[in-house]
Amino acid sequence: MNKIFLLFRHEFIQAIKKPGYIILTLAIPVLALITIGVVDLFSTSFEPDVDEFTLIGFVDQVGIFEEYTDQGTLKLIPYQSKDIAVDALVDGEIDEVIIIPSDFITTASVQRYSLERELETPMGIRYAISSFVVWNLLKDEVPPVIIDTVLTPLEMTVTRLEEDGTVADSQINVGNIIIPGIFAFLLSMALMFGNNSLISGLGEEKESRLIEVLTSSVSVSQMLLGKVLALGAAGLFQVLLWLISAPLILNLASSTFGGSLVNIQIPPNFLFFGVIYFILGYLHFAVLAVMVGGIVSTAADGHNLSMLYIMAGYIPLWTFGAFMSFPDSPIWVALSIFPITGPVQTMLMMGVSDIPIWQICASLGVLVLSITVGQYLSIRIFRTFMLMYGKRPRIKEIFQTLKTS
Amino acid sequence: MAAVDVKNISKSYADVLAVDDLSFAVEPGEILGVIGPNGAGKSSAIKIILDFMKPDSGTVKIFNQPMNEAFKDRIGYLPEERGLYKRLTAIDLILYLASLKGMDRKIAEERANVLLERVGMFENRKKKNKEMSKGMGQLIQFVVTVVHDPDLIILDEPFTGLDPIRTASVQAIISDLREQGKSVILSTHQMNKVEELCDKVLMINKGKTVLYGDIPSSRANFRKHSVRIEAEGTWNDIPGIVETKHHNGCIELMLAPEVTSQEILDTLVGQGVIINRFEVTTPSLNEIFLTLAGADYE
Numbered sequence: 001m002n003k004i005f006l007l008f009r010h011e012f013i014q015a016i017k018k019p020g021y022i023i024l025t026l027a028i029p030v031l032a033l034i035t036i037g038v039v040d041l042f043s044t045s046f047e048p049d050v051d052e053f054t055l056i057g058f059v060d061q062v063g064i065f066e067e068y069t070d071q072g073t074l075k076l077i078p079y080q081s082k083d084i085a086v087d088a089l090v091d092g093e094i095d096e097v098i099i100i101p102s103d104f105i106t107t108a109s110v111q112r113y114s115l116e117r118e119l120e121t122p123m124g125i126r127y128a129i130s131s132f133v134v135w136n137l138l139k140d141e142v143p144p145v146i147i148d149t150v151l152t153p154l155e156m157t158v159t160r161l162e163e164d165g166t167v168a169d170s171q172i173n174v175g176n177i178i179i180p181g182i183f184a185f186l187l188s189m190a191l192m193f194g195n196n197s198l199i200s201g202l203g204e205e206k207e208s209r210l211i212e213v214l215t216s217s218v219s220v221s222q223m224l225l226g227k228v229l230a231l232g233a234a235g236l237f238q239v240l241l242w243l244i245s246a247p248l249i250l251n252l253a254s255s256t257f258g259g260s261l262v263n264i265q266i267p268p269n270f271l272f273f274g275v276i277y278f279i280l281g282y283l284h285f286a287v288l289a290v291m292v293g294g295i296v297s298t299a300a301d302g303h304n305l306s307m308l309y310i311m312a313g314y315i316p317l318w319t320f321g322a323f324m325s326f327p328d329s330p331i332w333v334a335l336s337i338f339p340i341t342g343p344v345q346t347m348l349m350m351g352v353s354d355i356p357i358w359q360i361c362a363s364l365g366v367l368v369l370s371i372t373v374g375q376y377l378s379i380r381i382f383r384t385f386m387l388m389y390g391k392r393p394r395i396k397e398i399f400q401t402l403k404t405s
Numbered sequence: 406m407a408a409v410d411v412k413n414i415s416k417s418y419a420d421v422l423a424v425d426d427l428s429f430a431v432e433p434g435e436i437l438g439v440i441g442p443n444g445a446g447k448s449s450a451i452k453i454i455l456d457f458m459k460p461d462s463g464t465v466k467i468f469n470q471p472m473n474e475a476f477k478d479r480i481g482y483l484p485e486e487r488g489l490y491k492r493l494t495a496i497d498l499i500l501y502l503a504s505l506k507g508m509d510r511k512i513a514e515e516r517a518n519v520l521l522e523r524v525g526m527f528e529n530r531k532k533k534n535k536e537m538s539k540g541m542g543q544l545i546q547f548v549v550t551v552v553h554d555p556d557l558i559i560l561d562e563p564f565t566g567l568d569p570i571r572t573a574s575v576q577a578i579i580s581d582l583r584e585q586g587k588s589v590i591l592s593t594h595q596m597n598k599v600e601e602l603c604d605k606v607l608m609i610n611k612g613k614t615v616l617y618g619d620i621p622s623s624r625a626n627f628r629k630h631s632v633r634i635e636a637e638g639t640w641n642d643i644p645g646i647v648e649t650k651h652h653n654g655c656i657e658l659m660l661a662p663e664v665t666s667q668e669i670l671d672t673l674v675g676q677g678v679i680i681n682r683f684e685v686t687t688p689s690l691n692e693i694f695l696t697l698a699g700a701d702y703e
Contacts, residue, residue, distance in 0.1 A: 003505055003507075006501075006504050006505055007505070010501055014490075014492070017492075204488075204490075204491075205488075207488065208486075208487070208488020208489065209484045209485075209486045209487060209488055210488055210489070210490065212452075212455075212457065212482065212484045213482065213484065213502065213546075213549065214505070215455075215457060216455055216457075216477060216480060216482040217477055217478075217502065217505040217506050218474075218477070218505055219474055386457075
């Protein structure tokens with residue numbers, strides 16, 4: 001049987017049996033289910049009891065706020081003075097107090113007193129008081145339908161046009177970015193896990209000298225190819241499990257979040273490119289891990305050294321906010337082509353805008369080139385430094401090896 | 406056809422000459438003992454033979470050809486420092502590494518069970534390696550080294566950490582391998598093991614050969630002109646004895662060049678001394694090494 005296949009099978013089975021792999025694979029769907037459960041629990045636990053009203057005392061120093069005191073589950077009760085209202089609050093007769101000062105018409109400012117520790121006024125109370133004030137102010141001025149419109153938060157629908165004025169095929173909205181965003185996050189996690197897993201394995205084999213037993217049976221290139229492919233397959237298997245669990249989770253999430261996920265759209269070709277970038281991203285990080293594993297003498301040293309490119313790989317997630325605000329900046333194009341950030345950045349960009357075909361080609365081309373050259377160099381580096389135990393080669397020695405190889 | 410034929414290999418690390426113009430050969434059915442102190446260059450020479458690294462100069466031929474991937478299935482290698490995949494069971498590890506040597510799983514399992522039985526590890530074959538002691542792990546690695554029935558076996562310090570019973574088991578298997586026509590390179594600094602097991606010896610110090618040849622001839626070449634005796638009774642001055650040394654229950658008589666050991670024996674018997682042991686002094690490999698390495702020995 002082909003030795004690469006034997007190595008591949010062994011490494012794949014060992015990778016998917018590792019506790020870290022099992023935990024990460026299960027953690028994603030389990031965490032999603034827990035989140036949905038917690039949101040569901042909170043939304044049912046904190047649903048206002050229809051029989052229970054929040055009582056808000058108010059002191060009207062303007063003299064025009066008399067009607068509309070029933071605001072859903074909030075009931076406003078007039079008081080003659082601030083002192084009387086505060087006494088009622090302290091005695092527990094009411095839940096809080098609002099003072100509408102005499103200059104309210106020009107300042108639009110009210111004073112609120114509460115016994116609760118709060119950073120901000122809860123949205124429900126803020127809306128109820130606004131509604132109470134606006135209805136009293138405008139009841140004789142405009143029709144009720146206008147008042148309703150004033151009180152309803154503005155909803156803005158954005159349509160992106162092409163330069164020729166036609167409607168673009170893909171439109172930016174939060175729903176579109178959810179799947180690519182989650183995918184990019186999972187990809188980053190999986191890349192980090194795969195990298196650490198490979199470095200740990202190589203470190204263990206170097207420390208125990210098993211590497212010598214292996215290379216007395218197979219060539220260095222066979223060994224590394226088997227390991228790298230196995231890790232890629234383990235990563236793909238992980239994604240498949242997540243994809244299988246996704247429909248169930250999205251269904252549950254849609255019912256919990258009141259159908260707000262109905263608008264989620266998976267960008268065209270997303271699944272196809274998702275799989276491609278996942279495999280290539282995995283292979284790229286595996287090649288880098290082999291280089292690091294070849295240079296260092298212990299797994300701990302390897303983890304430290306690999307932080308250099310692991311951190312770089314997270315740049316698309318760190319800069320996600322800036323990316324959403326300025327999606328047309330050339331920085332993101334550069335990050336999508338740079339092989340370490342390319343897979344995650346491209347996946348994010350697919351959720352926000354159309355990516356020109358040249359950019360995808362450049363991104364994939366650079367990634368494949370980087371993997372090919374990296375694999376070639378990593379074999380040289382590994383072969384040269386695999387017997388160096390307890391000694392880290394100097395930068396000069398590494399470059400000399402690369403030059404002579 | 407020699408299983409290994411090494412000619413004039415040298416290897417330097419930075420400014421250190423680890424292997425200096427080393428030449429030796431191992432024939433089928435022969436055990437070569439490679440001895441020398443730590444850092445003598447034994448492991449470096451082995452790594453060059455296995456093609457883990459290239460020599461700066463010189464050539465290595467395995468089965469009469471330069472090393473290639475196809476030969477790897479015919480070689481068994483036990484490195485000096487050893488470790489195992491901790492989460493695998495002993496039998497799974499043996500079968501996996503045997504499969505990498507191109508061995509059929511069923512045959513590998515049959516051979517593994519026989520070998521595990523011989524080294525007293527059969528009961529532990531389903532134990533995970535992390536649950537094993539250092540000595541147990543070493544025995545598993547020894548089985549890994551020979552399970553695929555290699556033609557060339559390279560053992561780097563195979564007895565370290567083994568108790569006397571396990572050492573004897575491993576020694577017996579190595580002897581059997583020789584009987585089966587296998588070539589064995591046994592690297593160790595336990596010179597008594599080389600005397601017990603090997604046909605030939607390669608003594609290295611500071612990367613250089615200090616002695617190479619078959620063991621009986623090598624010892625004979627270093628034979629001193631003296632006899633060792635264990636005797637009852639006393640004797641008068643015997644002409645031709647220039648010095649008397651006492652060693653742990655026996656006496657070494659250093660002889661003058663013109664006197665033979667037979668003449669000394671006759672004289673002692675003539676004086677009524679009861680001789681319990683009489684032998685011409687032959688130095689151990691350790692003594693030969695100390696003689697050869699002299700002040701350079703570290």
